[in-house]
Amino acid sequence: xxxxxxxxxxxxxxxxxFKLGGLLVNEGDLMGSPYxxxxxxxxxxxxxxxxxKPLTVPQIAKTMGLTRQAVQRLVDVxxxxxxxxxxxxxxxxxxxxxxxxxxxxxxxxxxxxxxVDWAQTCxxxxxxxxxxxxxxxxxxxxxxxDH
Amino acid sequence: xxxxxxxxxxxxxxxxxFKLGGLLVNEGDLMGSPYxxxxxxxxxxxxxxxxxKPLTVPQIAKTMGLTRQAVQRLVDVxxxxxxxxxxxxxxxxxxxxxxxxxxxxxxxxxxxxxxVDWAQTCxxxxxxxxxxxxxxxxxxxxxxxDH
DNA sequence: ATAACATTGGTAATATGTTGTCATTATGAC
DNA sequence: GTCATAATGACAACATATTACCAATGTTAT
Numbered sequence: 001x002x003x004x005x006x007x008x009x010x011x012x013x014x015x016x017x018f019k020l021g022g023l024l025v026n027e028g029d030l031m032g033s034p035y036x037x038x039x040x041x042x043x044x045x046x047x048x049x050x051x052x053k054p055l056t057v058p059q060i061a062k063t064m065g066l067t068r069q070a071v072q073r074l075v076d077v078x079x080x081x082x083x084x085x086x087x088x089x090x091x092x093x094x095x096x097x098x099x100x101x102x103x104x105x106x107x108x109x110x111x112x113x114x115x116v117d118w119a120q121t122c123x124x125x126x127x128x129x130x131x132x133x134x135x136x137x138x139x140x141x142x143x144x145x146d147h
Numbered sequence: 148x149x150x151x152x153x154x155x156x157x158x159x160x161x162x163x164x165f166k167l168g169g170l171l172v173n174e175g176d177l178m179g180s181p182y183x184x185x186x187x188x189x190x191x192x193x194x195x196x197x198x199x200k201p202l203t204v205p206q207i208a209k210t211m212g213l214t215r216q217a218v219q220r221l222v223d224v225x226x227x228x229x230x231x232x233x234x235x236x237x238x239x240x241x242x243x244x245x246x247x248x249x250x251x252x253x254x255x256x257x258x259x260x261x262x263v264d265w266a267q268t269c270x271x272x273x274x275x276x277x278x279x280x281x282x283x284x285x286x287x288x289x290x291x292x293d294h
Numbered sequence: 295a296t297a298a299c300a301t302t303g304g305t306a307a308t309a310t311g312t313t314g315t316c317a318t319t320a321t322g323a324c
Numbered sequence: 325g326t327c328a329t330a331a332t333g334a335c336a337a338c339a340t341a342t343t344a345c346c347a348a349t350g351t352t353a354t
Contacts, residue, residue: 009278009279013278014266017285019289021165023293024292025165046162057302070340074339095301115158123151128156133284140273141269187311217311221310239331
């Protein structure tokens with residue numbers, strides 16, 4: 001009896017993550033559309049805000065699990081759109097630090113307020129324990145593949 | 148006291164799902180690369196196999212949570228590559244039924260074997276209960292946004 | 295200091311996915 | 325049967341992401 005029933009469940013989880021990824025992008029796009037912000041751009045802003053300090057492009061990429069090229073592209077268009085600002089990096093001449101512009105800060109504030117309400121509403125029918133377990137499992141999964 | 152601590156955890160879960168989505172695509176691409184199959188194409192094949200019968204493009208899209216256009220594009224190239232085959236639909240002249248070709252069946256068989264081992268290995272450090280709870284939460288989340 | 299190596303930015307090609315639009319074919323109400 | 329409506333396929337424009345490559349800049353070992 002080497003078989004377990006865990007493998008198939010793991011597979012179902014993977015498929016559900018694929019589906020949910022798309023659905024969550026939709027949700028984010030909807031919430032951000034009044035401000036011209038897409039899910040991808042919102043996540044860039046979030047990575048910077050959550051870090052509590054300006055970040056370089058590779059640092060943002062690392063945080064989000066994306067390639068630096070993908071982040072670079074977004075950062076460039078978001079700078080052009082005026083929601084991000086650059087700051088010279090005292091420790092590195094080439095790698096500029098990225099922060100939110102004043103406009104970006106304002107937009108992010110409104111988005112974040114919306115998002116907090118959204119998350120609270122979404123979690124009404126889920127228990128704290130269920131959510132904690134889920135987050136713990138997802139983190140373990142990410143660690144498993146993160147290298 | 149209207150505040151709960153569930154919202155922030157829900158938000159963390161959403162961010163983890165974004166990251167895991169990318170990591171899982173990588174895993175699938177790696178496993179499929181010996182057969183020229185990417186994650187996206189593998190999932191199309193999986194949707195058909197798991198249905199147990201040929202499906203139309205919109206049916207595949209519905210199953211996977213994608214738009215029919217995205218699926219149509221993949222189905223067309225996979226037909227050109229010879230891994231999918233068409234079958235006239237007795238109940239609908241316009242919507243052809245899609246099934247795996249013989250080559251597709253053979254490739255899928257090998258992929259599936261690999262994937263079963265992979266899922267079992269991945270779930271070693273997770274309990275059945277953790278996995279069940281996680282799947283349940285993810286499904287509830289998907290239902291929440293599925294309309 | 296210099297040489298080897300790693301990091302960063304930039305660019306291009308490709309894959310995946312969305313929205314929007316149009317024409318065609320099915321379906322259903324009457 | 326006819327007409328309004330829905331579903332399907334086809335196509336285009338765009339957004340997001342990857343890999344691959346090159347040039348420029350930093351870092352480290354010697």
